[in-house]
Amino acid sequence: MYCPYCRNPDSRVVDSRLADDGSAIRRRRQCPECGRRFSTVETTSLSVIKRSGAGEPFSRSKIINGVRKACQGRPVTEDDLALLAQEVEETVRASGVAEIDAHEVGLAILQPLRKLDQIAYLRFASVYQGFESLEDFEEAIDTLRRQAKDNERIPSGVQRPLTAQ
Numbered sequence: 604m605y606c607p608y609c610r611n612p613d614s615r616v617v618d619s620r621l622a623d624d625g626s627a628i629r630r631r632r633q634c635p636e637c638g639r640r641f642s643t644v645e646t647t648s649l650s651v652i653k654r655s656g657a658g659e660p661f662s663r664s665k666i667i668n669g670v671r672k673a674c675q676g677r678p679v680t681e682d683d684l685a686l687l688a689q690e691v692e693e694t695v696r697a698s699g700v701a702e703i704d705a706h707e708v709g710l711a712i713l714q715p716l717r718k719l720d721q722i723a724y725l726r727f728a729s730v731y732q733g734f735e736s737l738e739d740f741e742e743a744i745d746t747l748r749r750q751a752k753d754n755e756r757i758p759s760g761v762q763r764p765l766t767a768q
């Protein structure tokens with residue numbers, strides 16, 4: 604790897620430590636040429652398998668672009684989108700697999716998007732889960748209403764039990 608300051612093709616590791624609960628290694632490197640230090644992060648590569656069977660590297664920007672369309676006209680900031688993509692990546696990496704179905708990535712998006720913006724969630728879910736009728740929307744909205752009620756009943760700070768999708 605080239606030194607980002609002087610492009611020297613060599614560097615020396617001065618420190619390594621586990622990051623993100625052991626799913627990554629962060630290395631502090633020093634350039635022997637200019638003496639400056641920089642960090643690298645090593646993670647397992649994560650492939651997303653598309654419906655065609657082709658794989659491509661997991662990409663946060665792809666998540667963001669997909670969700671951004673559903674968020675048009677909604678009070679959702681770029682920071683919100685970046686955080687959501689980070690949460691999605693943490694969720695799929697936590698499963699510990701090297702390959703993940705594109706469908707699973709979509710499922711991992713639904714949960715944090717529902718918390719972020721309910722309209723964007725409905726838009727995304729309607730495309731992603733292939734809503735075909737008003738009944739599909741009604742069902743999704745009923746689920747949102749039920750969850751809003753559950754949230755009211757349980758005081759904040761208390762862990763909520765996992766509910767079925």
Ligand SMILES: [Zn+2]
Nearest residue numbers: 606609634637
């Ligand atoms: Zn250098």
